[in-house]
Amino acid sequence: MARWPKPAEGSWTEHYPELGTGLVSYEDSISPDFYALERDAIFRRAWLNVGRVEQLPRSGSYFTKEIEAARASIVVVRDNDGQVRAFHNICRHRGNKLVWNDFPREETAGSCRQFTCKYHGWRYGLDGAATFVQQEGEFFNLDKKDFGLVPVHCDVWSGFIFVNLAKEPEQSLPDFLGPMVTALGGYPFDTMTERFYYRAEVGANWKLFMDAFQEFYHAPILHARQTPSKFSTAAQQAGFEAPHYRIDGPHRLVSTAGIKAWELDPEMRKPMEDITRSGLFGPWDEPDLGVEKMPAGLNPAGCEPWGLDSFNLWPNFVILIWAGGWYLTYHYWPTSHNTHTFEGNLYFVPSRNARDRVAREMAAVTFKEYALQDANTLEATQSMLESRAVAEFPLNDQEVLCRHLHKVAADWVGEYQHNGAGA
Numbered sequence: 001m002a003r004w005p006k007p008a009e010g011s012w013t014e015h016y017p018e019l020g021t022g023l024v025s026y027e028d029s030i031s032p033d034f035y036a037l038e039r040d041a042i043f044r045r046a047w048l049n050v051g052r053v054e055q056l057p058r059s060g061s062y063f064t065k066e067i068e069a070a071r072a073s074i075v076v077v078r079d080n081d082g083q084v085r086a087f088h089n090i091c092r093h094r095g096n097k098l099v100w101n102d103f104p105r106e107e108t109a110g111s112c113r114q115f116t117c118k119y120h121g122w123r124y125g126l127d128g129a130a131t132f133v134q135q136e137g138e139f140f141n142l143d144k145k146d147f148g149l150v151p152v153h154c155d156v157w158s159g160f161i162f163v164n165l166a167k168e169p170e171q172s173l174p175d176f177l178g179p180m181v182t183a184l185g186g187y188p189f190d191t192m193t194e195r196f197y198y199r200a201e202v203g204a205n206w207k208l209f210m211d212a213f214q215e216f217y218h219a220p221i222l223h224a225r226q227t228p229s230k231f232s233t234a235a236q237q238a239g240f241e242a243p244h245y246r247i248d249g250p251h252r253l254v255s256t257a258g259i260k261a262w263e264l265d266p267e268m269r270k271p272m273e274d275i276t277r278s279g280l281f282g283p284w285d286e287p288d289l290g291v292e293k294m295p296a297g298l299n300p301a302g303c304e305p306w307g308l309d310s311f312n313l314w315p316n317f318v319i320l321i322w323a324g325g326w327y328l329t330y331h332y333w334p335t336s337h338n339t340h341t342f343e344g345n346l347y348f349v350p351s352r353n354a355r356d357r358v359a360r361e362m363a364a365v366t367f368k369e370y371a372l373q374d375a376n377t378l379e380a381t382q383s384m385l386e387s388r389a390v391a392e393f394p395l396n397d398q399e400v401l402c403r404h405l406h407k408v409a410a411d412w413v414g415e416y417q418h419n420g421a422g423a
Contacts, residue, residue, distance in 0.1 A: 039334075073090075093147075199342070201340075206333070215398050276362040308321060
């Protein structure tokens with residue numbers, strides 16, 4: 001499915017004939033039965049990003065991740081040899097959750113030399129091996145070597161930690177990511193360690209929020225009040241069309257041109273943007289990223305000026321790289337057929353002074369406002385889709401990635417059913 005169509009040859013959607021151009025059903029976003037299939041067909045088969053290596057700065061550093069869609073809780077840890085490992089977060093004695101603080105359903109992080117179960121005191125090393133059993137002689141021929149933590153397949157690409165909950169992954173992580181994503185190799189993600197984090201519980205299917213961030217058709221309307229009226233009026237009259245879309249296997253990319261905010265007419269900027277030298281497009285003062293040449297996978301349309309590339313990694317992870325030398329990540333973690341947890345992370349080169357910090361905080365606050373506007377429509381969409389008053393909907397050419405997302409979900413579920421539902 002990987003191709004590089006050119007606008008001059010026709011519409012983007014027409015270059016992917018397997019997607020079709022007909023009306024689209026959103027039954028996959030409102031059906032409890034479909035969600036029940038997604039849990040095993042998608043979230044227990046795909047590689048899932050759960051964090052970055054900076055969250056594990058030293059041996060013994062760990063964090064937990066609740067993956068409700070896959071009925072799983074995992075512990076991710078850096079062992080004594082510096083290797084990143086992942087385990088199911090369950091004690092081998094009586095099945096108690098192993099790592100948690102005050103509330104067992106909440107995620108946690110920290111540093112330790114070993115993991116100790118709160119219930120009966122069984123202990124496990126950072127490599128997952130069982131190291132101590134309370135009153136071991138009371139058991140019947142128990143060998144600790146047979147009762148280590150259950151490992152989860154774990155791999156790291158460009159500092160991003162991925163896990164796969166299948167007994168045996170169908171693809172290695174590099175093969176799963178494919179050439180469009182791995183072409184980002186060499187981007188200096190590791191230099192951007194100043195992080196801002198947002199989390200929200202959203203009353204809508206996870207795919208509906210992904211749809212919101214993979215087309216810009218909505219931008220001049222939904223975000224009109226976020227900019228001065230002179231700018232928003234011009235944007236609504238002109239509309240917006242991204243110059244490049246790409247599909248590679250289950251993954252998607254939208255790339256677009258940008259603007260240099262400081263070169264705009266002052267009437268098209270907010271006073272706070274001038275004061276902080278920052279805004280939606282990030283800090284105006286671009287950092288030194290310490291690389292001579294950016295990877296070939298960035299700015300595939302050759303935009304000048306370039307704005308951003310949004311890489312949508314199947315199933316629920318987005319890496320959005322801005323031309324200004326910073327990046328965002330989004331995660332969409334399903335919790336039911338009509339709810340999910342949204343996580344947003346903003347990464348910057350560490351601030352050198354107070355002005356840098358203020359500029360980064362301005363970008364983070366601006367992002368939050370835009371994300372709230374995008375999320376604001378979702379519950380209204382969910383409730384109306386569930387009414388089933390309308391069953392099918394038209395998508396335009398700029399919504400080609402939305403069309404693709406729902407087809408991939410249907411394909412993965414269909415393949416799972418065809419193969420005997422995991423038999």
